[in-house]
Amino acid sequence: MSKKLCKPFKRDLNFSGLDHIVIGSGVGGLTVATWLAKAGKKVAIFEKHYVPGGFTHSFKRKDGFQWDVGVHYVGNMAKDGSLRGFFDFLTDGKLAWESMGDIYDVANIDGTEYIFKAGKENFRKQFISYFPNEEKAIDKYLELIEKANKRGSAFFFEKVFERWLSNSVGWIFRKRYAKYTQKTTYEVLSEITKNERLIAVLCAQCGNYGLSPQESSFGVHAMVIGHFLEGGYYPVGGADQICEKTLEVFTANGGTIYINADVTKIVTKNKQVQGIQIGEKFISCKSVISNIGVNNTFNSLLSETDRNICNFNLKNVKPASAHICLYLGLNKSSDALNLPKHNFWYYKNQNIDEIFHEATLQNAPKNFAYISFPSAKDPNWDIANPNTSTIQAITIGKMEWFEAYKNTNWMKRSKTYLTLKKEFEEEMLKVLFKFFPQIEGTIIASEVSTPLSTANFTSYKSGEIYGLAHATERFKLPFLRPKTKLKGLYLTGQDITIVGVAGAMLSGLLCATTILKFGSWKIFKEIGRSKK
Structure with a gap:
């Protein structure tokens, strides 16, 4: 497990001599950190969660089931795909990818199916x-x-x-x-x-x-x-293998990752980064790279003066959407239940904008669902988890629906909150049983996550999963680039590029290139050789 590669944060550890500190261990942070470590820099990652990986991590329960939280498929990962060489570089070629086959998505709009074929x-x-x-x-x-x-x-x-x-x-x-x-x-x-x-x-x-x-x-x-x-591809062994294999390379190249390390401040002086603060502990470095989203970075870790220096302004850009997810564990294998590798998109009708705009906690699962079958995509699942399978069913979620519970603690929320989750589960199961009736009677584990869960682990105040909304205004923001106007402060993550594993990895690549400048071309040559 990647957690074994991590060190729990303790104030008395030796943090001296760091070139770069990366805040957040999502794909963007992992990419830039590993890139810099391979270039000979002394790098440390600080992650607030007790599990690294950001939206690439998976969570397990006592019954043995494991579910991904964010990665459902990745494109351009064929051996000659445009991203394959970069992932092979980050993981030293140890991360394997499984094709989802000729069909990667199926959409059902008011009863009519449309197949998305690879190629x-x-x-x-x-x-x-x-x-x-x-x-x-x-x-x-x-x-x-x-x-x-x-x-x-x-x-x-x-x-x-x-x-x-x-x-x-x-x-x-x-x-x-x-x-x-x-x-x-x-x-x-x-x-x-x-x-x-x-x-x-x-x-x-x-x-x-x-x-x-x-x-x-x-x-x-x-x-x-x-x-x-x-076409779509899935990491063999599950989404957490992206983090696992990358951290193996990162730590082998002298990098260190600390978990339970909630950075509370980026310390600056005279428009230049000095280091970070975790509680009362100050840790110095030459540069800080934030991978926790621009909203969290500027509004939570920097002063108003520093925000003004960087021309930070999100007045016209909202946070991305949130979601609610039902996680299911079943007592039969994917083969026995004939579960597909492809993802399934359900819309009650073709008025997608209306479905999104008029969504409520009660009607969201009735009108829209995205259904993924991770155990069917992963060839290693049956080896480690025989005669079982997993499903994830997602729909629109809004933080305002759970406003009354925002100040309660994760896993300790009220009975009324649990009742809301149970009602959602029942509605989502109706959709699942309609399209996949063979799973009735096989469900032995279930769990529901809401925007409150996302906010708890990511600090995204609206429970958003995609950072800044991908609206037209986003592409005009001048500060969405790796290098800021504060010397030594850099940004990475999906806000700098676009959504998803590929977008986050690209942001890390751009950030590393910005820092290393011409030194990065040696690495590009290595990637080029690995693709031949």
């Missing part, structure tokens, strides 16, 4: 079979995805530019990408087709970035759809 041409043919009169629109859609993502790659690479270079030529990259980021997904799609059902199906995976078509930036839609276009 651009397979995707194209499948959708033309569903919408034979919309061939031109489907071709235009795929063309827009490709063009947007090419501009997006340049947009994100520009984030490593020094400020003078960004000011002089970087505006070109930002302007060219704005054509795609400053329109909503619905606006772009409604320009190429008037078929509302086609638009709904093309947006059926919008839960991957947490906003409905009329609210999301087309830039993020294109990135996420393009990311999965060649």
Whole structure:
């Protein structure tokens, strides 16, 4: 377990001589920390949770069941995939990936199923079979995805530019990408087709970035759809293996990770970072890299003066959406129950925006559900957990629904809160039994998490899972880049790029490149050699 690679934080430990401190052990933090450690820097990660990994970690219960909390699939992970070389570098090639097969997603909209097949041409043919009169629109859609993502790659690479270079030529990259980021997904799609059902199906995976078509930036839609276009992959052994294998490499290269280490302040002086504070303990370093989200970083760990120096302002950008999740453990194997590897998206009707906007605690599971089968995706599950399987069912959640319980403690909340969770479970089970009736009578473990659970472990005040909302305004924020205006303070994580494992890893790559500058090219060469 990755927890064995960690050290519990204690005030009397020796923290001297650190080059870099990373706050938070999610993928962005793990990436930049391992990258820097491999470059010979002395790096320490400080994680507030008792388990490392951020949204890549898994949790276990006494009955032996284990569930992921955030990773359900990753794209571009074939041997020649664009991300594979980077993950192989971070894990020294020890992290194996399992393909989800020819079908990675299935959407059910008011009773009609739509299959998402791996491969651009397979995707194209499948959708033309569903919408034979919309061939031109489907071709235009795929063309827009490709063009947007090419501009997006340049947009994100520009984030490593020094400020003078960004000011002089970087505006070109930002302007060219704005054509795609400053329109909503619905606006772009409604320009190429008037078929509302086609638009709904093309947006059926919008839960991957947490906003409905009329609210999301087309830039993020294109990135996420393009990311999965060649199919989905799952880490062998479960999502926590991403953290496990990366930490093995990080610690082997001299890095240290401390758990139960809740950083309370980033200490600065004369516009320069001095170190961090954990309670009364001050720990000095040359630079601090925050991986806990820009909202948490600037509003919780920095002074108002420091926020103003960095031009931090989130007035026009909201937090991303929250969720409620039902975790199930079953007493039969995935094969015995014929559980699929692919994910299942359910919508009561094609009005996705209405479903998202008018969601209540009572109607959310009735109208929308994302269902994942982690045990079916992982070839190692049956070896370690014979004759059992797991399911996760997610729907929209809002912190305001649980406002009355915000000041109560995790696992010690009131009976009325537990009753709300039980009522949600019952409604979600109705959806599951409708589409997967074979699981009735096999459930032997269940648990429900709400936005309060997310807030408890991440400090995201709204219980959001995707950081800042991926709306058009997000792509205009000038401070969403690795290097800040405070000397020695850097940012990483999904806020700097986009949602998901791939987005967070990219942010870590950009942050490491910003710090190492030309020294990072040696590592890029190593990655290039490993892909051959």
